[in-house]
Amino acid sequence: MLSFPEGTKNDPKCYVTHGVMGHLDPKQPPVKRKPFAAMLKYDFVQKVELILPEEIYEIMKEVLDQLPKPVYSRVILPLKALLEGEFFNEYIKKGKPCLSIFAHGNILMLSEGTLGVDDSYSLREGILTLHLDKESYERAGIVGKPDGVKGKRGTKPRWVVEINLRLPSMLHGKKGFDRIVYAFKNVLTNPVTWLFHDLSIAAVTPDPLDPHFPVKKTVSPRLLQDLKVNRPSLEPPKEADPTYGADFEDYAIELQEWLALVLLESPRISPDDKIDPFLSRYAPPGNSQTNTKLVKLTWQGFLAPTWAHKAFVQVLLAAPQEAWFAYCVGGFGEGISGESKNCTILRLPNAPKEYILWEVL
Template sequence: MLDFPAGTKHEAKCNVTYGTMGHLDPKQPPVKRKPFAAILNHSFVQKVDLILPEELYKIIGDSISTEFVKPIYSRVILPLKALVEGEFFNEYIKKGNILMLSEGRAGVDNVYSLKEGILTLHLDKESYERAGLVGKPEGVKGKRGTKPRWVVEINLRLPSMLHGKKGFDRIVYAFKNVLTTPVTWLFHDLRPTAITPDPLDGHFPAKKTASPRVSQPIKVKMPVIKPPTDADSLYGADFDDYAIDVQEWLSLVLLESPRVNSDDNIDPFLSRYVPPGDSFTNSKLIKVTWQGFLSPSWVHKTFVQMLLCVPQDEWFACCVVGFGDGPLGESKAYTILKLPDATKEFVLWEVA
C-alpha cells in the first residue's frame, strides 16, 4: 500500500509568543492581550503548576499560602432535568454564574458542560436523534473508525428559556424522557458569596478545596532561559530551537524527571538528553500545584498576583492544563514563562 502522509489539520499544535506584558494595573488587570487572553480562553482548568526558584519561594511562599484564594468546588450527582427546574435554574443559571462539567470520555460517552449559561451536549447519534434537539456534527467528518457524533448548544439565559415556551418545553421533555441518566458533575460557583439557602444542598454535594501543594526542592541543571536576541538571518531558526528546548525542559521539571537533576549521571546509551544551551548552573526549584475543578478567572487572578509580588529580575513559569473536552478527548494547555532580568517580558506556549 502507498504510505500517504496523514493530515495534520486536526492535530494539536503549539503556538509560541514572545512579547511584553505592558503596564499592569492591579485594579483593572488586562484581559484582551496576551498572555492574559490565553488564560481566559480556557473553559475548564484541572491543574495549575508554578515553577520558581527556591530563593524566590522563600520570599513569597507565605503570600502564596495565605493570600492566594483557595478555590472551592463540588462533586454532585444530577440528571440533566435538575438544571432546568426550580431554584437551581433560577438562582444558578438565570441569575448566577457557574461552571459545570459532567463525567465521561470525550468522543465516546455523552458529555455535558455548562459555562456562562450555555449548556453544551456532546451526544452520540442515537441519543441525538431520540432527543429531537437541534445540533451540528462534531469532530472530523468522514474519518474512518469513528462513529458520528453531534453537539448541541443551548443558551439557557435567553428570555425565551422559560417554562411554558414551546422551545424550552421541548428541551425539558428531552431531559425527562431521553437524556435521563444521572451523571456525576463537577460544580464551581463563580460568585464570591454563597447563596443561602443553597439550591445544591438538596442533592448532597461533596465539597472540596483546591489547596496548594508544595514540592520538595528539585535540584536541576539550570540553563539560560532567555530567548536569543540577535536579529540576524538565523534568528527564526534559533528561536524555534529555543522554544522547543525550553518547553521540553520545563515539562521535565514538571514531571520531576531525574534527567534534569544536577546529580544525574545516567548512561548515555539509555538517555542522551541534556538541558538546552552550553552553560548550566546548579539550582533548586520549587513546584507549587493546585489541582481540582478550577476556573479561568481564578487562574487569571493568581497569575496577576504572582506578577505583582515577584521582583522584576526574577523568573517563574505558570503551567496550566485543561480537561480533555475536545472532540477526540484532547485537552488544552499553556505555559507562561516570565523571563528574568527583563521588564515584564514573557514567552507563551499554547497547545490546542
C-alpha cells in the same frame, strides 16, 4: 507559529509568542492581551502549576499562602434537575456575565464522560453544551450540529447541541423550552456525576444544590521543594531576527521540553542523574547550565479560568523585578488520547516585562 508537516490539520499545535507585557494595573488587570488572555480561553481549568527558584519562593511565600483556595463540589444530577426549581432560577436565570465574571448566578459545571467517546455535558455562562452520539441525538429531537472531524475513519458520527438557557424564550410553557424538558425527562434521563463551581462572591442561601447532597472539595496547593535541576540559559537569542527563524525555534522547542521535564519531576534534569546513555541521551539545552534548586506549587481540581488569571496577576505583582518564574495552566483531557489544551508563561530573568508564551491548542 512553528512550521508543521503536512497532514496535521486536526492535530494539537503549539504556538509560541515572545512579547512584552506592558503596564499592569492591579485594580484592572488585562484580560484581552497576551499572556493574560491565554488562560481565559479555557472553559474549565484542571491544573495550575508554578515553578520558581527556591530563593524567590522564600520572598513570595507569604503572598502565595494568601492566594484564595478554590472550592468546588461533586454532585450527582440528571439533566432535568438543571431546569427545575430554585436551581434554574438562582444559578442560571440570574447570572449576568456581561457585568462581572463574579456576578451572582455564574456557575461552571462539567459532567463525567470522555469527550468524543461518551455522552457528556457542560454548563458555562448559562450555555448548556451536550456532546451526544448519533442515537442519543436522534432520540432527543433537539437541534444541533455535527461534532468532530468529518469523514474520519474509525470514528462514529457525533453531535453537539448548545442551548443558551438565559434567553428570554427559555421559560416553562414556551414550545422550544418544553421540547428540551421533554428530551431530558424521556431520553437523556441517566443521572451523571458533575463537577460544580460557583463563581459568585456571596453564596446563595439556602443553596439550591444542598438537596442533592454535594461533596465539597477545597483545592490546596501541593508544595514540592528542594528540586535540584540543571538550569539552562532562559534568555532568548539576542541577535536581530525579525522573522523568528531557526535560532528562536530551537530555543522555544528546547526550553519548552526542559520545562515539561520539570513539571514531570523527571530525574533527567537532575545534576546527579547517572542514567545509561543507551537509555536516554537527554541533556539540558545550551553549552552551560547552572545547578539550581526550584520550588513547584500545584493546584489541581475543578478550577475557574478567572481564578488562574487572578493568581497569575498576584504572582506577577509579588515577584522581584529580576526574577524568573514559569506559570502553567492545563485544561481537562479531550478524546480517547486524553490530550488537553494548556499554556505555559515564562517571565524572563533580568527582563521583568518580557515573556515567552507557549500555547498548545
